[in-house]
Amino acid sequence: RIFHHSHKTFATLNFSDYEAVGRCQQEVPEYFNFASDVLDKWSQIEKERQGPSNPALWWINGKGDEIKWSFEELGVLSRKVANVLSGPCSLQRGDRVLVILPRIPEWWLLNVACMRTGVTIIPGTTQLTAQDICYRLLTSKAKCIVTTDVLAPAVDSVVPKCQFLKTKLIVSDSSRAEWLNFSDLL
DSSP: OHHHHSHHHHOOOOHHHHHHHHTTOSOOOSSOOHIIIIIHHHHHHHHHHTSOOOOSEEEEOTTSOEEEEOHHHHHHHHHHHHHHHHTTTOOOTTOEEEEEOOSOHHHHHHHHHHHHHTOEEEEEOTTOOHHHHHHHHHHHTOSEEEEOTTTHHHHHHHGGGOTTOOEEEEOSSSOOTTOEEHHHHO
16 A cells, blocks of 8 residues: 555656666666665665665564564665675675575575675575586686585585685584684674
8 A cells, every 4th residue: 555655756767767768768877786776775765764664674484583674774784795795705796606595584685795796696596406506616607605504515515626616605503614604704
């Protein structure tokens, strides 16, 4: 209902604007970054409203645990993750990171952080085998992999074959030898 009553607040372009873009008559920005051009703008709108707003991310697991982040919280956390990627992980614009995580909040943070930093994210399902992971690492020349402690042994078994892989980042409450811990760095 909120959307239908306030649709002009949410959608700045009307149909004729989309037609203009299609005919190359509408100015298209030379550089577009979803994190800064959309997420940060919504964060600003959220601040100006100074009232309760809908969450930017609302995650609930099978046990009933939930996380709700506002646009501002998602922005702050994604900037922290971007700092982890560019700092301890030594990733730069254009580098590739293979992310093999279930759909947990960290998955979303990594997506937005990659957009912020210009790092190319390669999402992978948690059903990948060691052979699948090796193929993706070799083909993509990914410099970093992010996964959980469930798939870490499979990654460790193929690391000697993957000369481009420099950093292994684990999303886990426990630490693992030769892996950076996501939570500790965040």
